[in-house]
Amino acid sequence: MNAVLSKIAQGVTVCYSEIFPNQDNDFFPLDCMGKLFLVADSYCMNPDCTCQEAVLHFLQVYPREERKADSFMIRFKLNGRGYKIHERGKFNKREIQTIVMHFTADGTILNLLNERFKEMKEKAKEIILS
Structure with a gap:
């Protein structure tokens, strides 16, 4: 947990699966435009931060090819009102927009991201107090 404490102090985001490892939900699978992510x-x-965002890292995988994965990263507002591209990789803005819209289309993912955000903030309080 020292590494997590260090990340909290530095303001670095922490992956949900690093705090709550579970192979069933470490990553969200996404099939969009014939691509697998x-x-x-x-x-x-940081329990004092009011950012209300998730950093989402979309990693395109090539299951049957020996190609290096392509990826992009966004800062997604947990109120559902947009995102900011953090790293674009080989993707253009329109591709990213389509992929993100597909990922968040039904609202279920937004609710889940908000739940996970709350779990992470609660866990941070536990870590800091211990």
């Missing part, structure tokens, strides 16, 4: 969600764990 794994999506990792990270959060600011």
Whole structure:
């Protein structure tokens, strides 16, 4: 947990699966535009921060090819009102917009991201107090 404490102090986001490891939900699978992605969600764990964002890392995987994965990263507002591209990789703005819209289309993912955000903030309080 010292590494997590260090990240909290530095204001670095922490991946949900680093705090709550579970192979069933470490990543969100996403099939969009004939491409397969794994999506990792990270959060600011500073209990005093009011950012209300998730950092989402979209990693395009090539299951049957020996190609290096392509990826992009966004800062997603947990109120559902947009995102900011943090790293674009080989993707253009329109591709990213389409992928993000597909990922968040039904509202279920937004609710889940908000739940995970709350869990991370609670865990941060536990870590800091211990």
